[in-house]
Amino acid sequence: MSGFDKRVYSYEEAMAGIESGMTVAAGGFGLCGIPENLIAEIKRLGVKDLTVLSNNCGVDGFGLGLLLEDKQISRIYASYVGENALFERQMLDGEIDVILTPQGTLAEKMRAGGAGIPAFYTATGYGTPIGEGKEVRQFNGRHYILEEAFHADFAIVKGWKADRYGNVVYRDTAQNFNPLAATCGKITVVEVEEIVEPGELAPDQIHTPGIYVDRIIQGTFEKRIEKRTVREG
């Protein structure tokens, strides 16, 4: 059964094989459900010239913001990048190439890449700067633009629980882009809060089936909150 045992026991093993110039898809929305230890390992390894596929780029000093400190990201596809002073500076200085991508299109590009669909038509962005230069086709009287799928060398994913076969479940809205990123990596690495025995996760509740997953590692997480908003109890 070891052929299905995806566990690794160090972050060094988890990110083994990543090289400068590669494309990395990352799960997470803001700081929620980000693979924070895998990102920290990429920082430690010092690989550069990365293309990152992620909804956001972390904040100063945490999440993907860490990879800005040593200028490891040369290009990013993201829908919103407004929470990060260092990012702003590198963008204005032309050190990072930002391809703003509508959030739903970003998710679908990951999904399509993992599902063997090379491109898809969407109405999102038609008639806007996002649609410029893209193929347009009409269906039922409406205009759609052609968007191409994402393919990543590595996908880095944060799950809640996994079994050693790599079946993953996510918790609450920490799911977000994670299951989609998990499908579009040549090597998909998932870090989770707990690794359980096969059979402990109900088969019909699995979000990411193990077939998409190459490596699983158990970690501990800071889970920083970006905007703590409370009501009077």
Next chain:
Amino acid sequence: MALTREQMAQRVARELEDGFYVNLGIGIPTLVANYVPDGIDVMLQSENGLLGMGRFPTEEEVDPDMINAGKQTVTARPGAAIFDSAESFAMIRGGHVDLTVLGAFEVDQEGNIASWMVPGKLIKGMGGAMDLVAGAENIICTMTHASKHGESKLLEKCTLPLTGAGCINRVLTDLAYLEIKDGAFHLKERAPGVSVEEIVEKTAGKLIVPDHVPEMTFDA
């Protein structure tokens, strides 16, 4: 008097119907949730993957895994569903959300909207706005009628880069409630004490004014 932010939210809330799935953008649209009329149940969709957004958590309930699309900590109400981002935008793009409320810099008489980018200023991104306006058939745009310098934001043609083309059908400003159809703004209601003349003066796009324009009323 121009409407306050709270009054704008109250007015938009009157467009809610029992059983509506609703996506509320950041800012004034978020306030709409505070004015859901009695006897009406709506489900709030948050595009990071939550259908059935609840109240903000108490200090004890705060959970870093539970946020809304504005990255604020939230709760899920009973009957909520949580899903991934592709699923979330499938329901948005697929036209399953009954009403979308969002802010804008400009709208024009063709229903175009500009809400994400001012050339020369730092661009943070469109987030989910382009998907929302492309997918919804029923969108209300909330915005001030004119800039601080008195320049109309209801235009013949948007001057800023678009978020979506031909997709907005209703606008609530601090001065008026309008519908957009057949290449014109149609004045439906005016804010209490605001004259039709003022609205005409501050609307740069083509404006159709009926003989009688009712005044909005608000509970004290």
